[in-house]
Amino acid sequence: MAVQLRVILEEHNIQKLKLPTGIPNTLEDLVSIITATFQLHGEIGLLYQDSNFDNQFFSVTSTADLHDKATVKVILKEPTITLDLHPVFESSTLSTVSTHPASTAETDICPADHDASSEVSNCESSSSSDTIILPDSCRSAAWPVPFQVPEFSRDIELILAEANNSYHASGRHFMDASIKSAIMQELAKVIFSYTAYPTNEQILSVAEALVSKFPCLREPGSFAGLYGWQQRIKNKMHNYRAKLRSRKYSYPEIEINTLKRKHPADVGPLKNIKKAKKAEVNYLPPHPTGESQETLEKERLELICEITKKNNAKIIADKMNKTFSSRRIEVVSLSPSVDVFKERWPALFTEAQIKEEFRRITMVSLEETFLRKLDEYTPGLLRLMRAKGGAAGCKMRPLLDSLNTQNIEEKRDAVVCCLINYLGERQEDLFHEWQECEEYTDKTMKVIVKHNVMAEEDDLSIVIEGNQVMEGCGSRTKACILLMGLIYAINIEYPKELKNTFEAFQKLFLEIDGAKLLKKVHSLKNKLMQ
Secondary structure (H helix, E strand, O other), X not given: OOEEEEEEEEOOEEEEEEEOOOOOOOHHHHHHHHHHHOOOOOOEEEEEEEHHHOOEEEEOOOHHHOOOOEEEEEEEOOOOOOEOOOOOOOOOOOOOOOOOHHHOOOEOOOHHHOOOOOEEOOOOOOOOOOOOEEOOOOOOOOOOOOOOOOOOOHHHHHHHHHHHHHHHHHOOOOOOHHHHHHHHHHHHHHXXXXXXXXXXXXXXXXXXXXXXXXXXXXXXXXXXXXXXXXXXXXXXXXXXXXXXXXXXXXXXHHHOOOHHHOOHHHOOOOOOOOOOOOXXXXXXOOOOOOOOHHHHHHHHHHHHHHOOOOOOHHHHHHHHHHOHHHHHHHHHHHOOOHHHHHHHOHHHOOHXXXXXXXXXXXXXXXXXXXXXXXXXXXXXXXXXXXXXXXHHHHHHHHHHHOHHHOOHHHHHHHHHHHXXXXXXXXXXXXXXXXXXXXXXXXXXXXXXXXXXXXXXXXXXXXXXXXXXXXXXXXXXXXXXXXXXXXXXXXXXXXXXXXXXXXXXXXXXXXXXXXXXXXXXXXXXXXXXXX
C-alpha cells in the first residue's frame, strides 16, 4: 500500500516523500531512498515525531515506528575518522606491491591512498623493465578472484568466531546490528581500494565470501542467505561515495558524477554515470601527492619538448607516468577527438607507451598476456575451427589449410582472423585492404593493411576516427594488441559489429573481467575448457 512521509530536510525545506510500495522493511533501505530522492551527501540519521510524547522527536531505530503521513526529520551525522598509524621506514628501494591493497589504510575513508610510497606492479612486461612504478594515487591491483574477506578488529573476530560455533551447534544466526554495521564499514574500505563502483557480480562475490567465512551471518529470510547482504553492500557503497564527496581530498571518479559537473542533459542522478566499464583498475585516479592540474599541465608541455630529443626514453617514461591522472581526467571528462588528443599527448602514441598506459589502467601486461593466452588456447581453437561448418567454416578453411607452412607469427595471425569468423563477425570490419589513393575519413576503427610487393611483410597501421594513430604494426596480431591498448587509453567503446571479437580479446586473451561474457564468447570459453 502506498504511503507518504513528511520529510524535514532543513528548517525551511520540508518535502513530501511518496513510497508507492509502502514503508521499507529495513531502516537502511529507507535511508537509501531518502538519500537518493533528495540527493543528500554524507551519512544521515532519521528522527520521527512520537504522538505519545507531545510530538517530540526520537531516533528512528526501526521502520515499524513509522506510519502513513508520519513526520521524519533528516540529520547529518558527523563522520568518525579513525587513523591507523604505521612507522615510516626510509628506503631507497621500491618494494613489491602486496596482492591485497586494502591491508593498510591511512584513514577509514581514504583506502585508495593507503601507501604514500611509489607502488610497483608485479606484472612483467616485454616492452620495458619487469616492474612499473605507479603514481602514489593509483590502485595497485585488480579485483581479486575469489574475493578475500579482510581481517576485522580483534573484538569482532572473536565475536564472530563464537557466533560461528553457536551456529554450528544450534543453527542460530547472528543478528547483532552494531557488529554488522562495523563489518559493512570494513568491507566498504576494501571494496573501494579496488573500485568505487562495484558491479552486481562483484557485490555478490563479496557477500558469498563473507557468509562462506562466517556462516552465522547467512540470512535465512533472504534468497540463498545472501540477498540482504548484497543490498546492504550496495547501499553502503552509495553512502561511502557520498561521504567521500564531502571531504577536501579530491576523488575525480566520484566528483565527475556529481550533478553540478554533469551536462545539463544528464542531470538525473542515474544518467550517464562515468565509471569503469571494461574493468579498468585506475579509471580516474587522483593526482599524485603534491601535484595539481596546473603543475601537471606544465609537465605535459615539457613532455612535448622532450619527444623531439634523442636518447631520453627514461625522461619521457617518467613524465608519462607522472601525468597519468591528468590524461585520464581529460580523456574521461572531456572525451576529446582522437586527433586533438594525439596533438596534446603525442608521446602516448608509441608502442612502448601504449603498453605502459594499458598496464597503468588495468595492471595487466598487454602483449605478454595476450600472446601467452592466445598460444595456450590455439590448439583448442584450431580444433573448434576445423569442426565448424557453414559459411563461417568455408571462410576459415583456406587459412586453416595453410597453417602447416607458417611460422609462429603467421599462425597467430591466422588464428586471430579465423576467430573473427568463428564468432559470426567479418574480418573486413577489422582488417581493411588499402587501395591506392584511398582516404581514411570513413574508417571509424580499422587496421589498414597495405600490401608491399617489394617487402616480405605487409605494412599495417591503425586508424581511429579517420586518423592514422599507429603505423608499422608488423602483424595482424600485433595490431590487435596495440588497438586494445589504444581503446583503453583513449577510453572508447568496442565497435558494435565486432563486440564478440573484442570481448574475446579482453576476457579470454587478456583475462580481464572474465566472469560475465556475451553468449557466443561464453559458449566458446566453455568448449575450450572441455
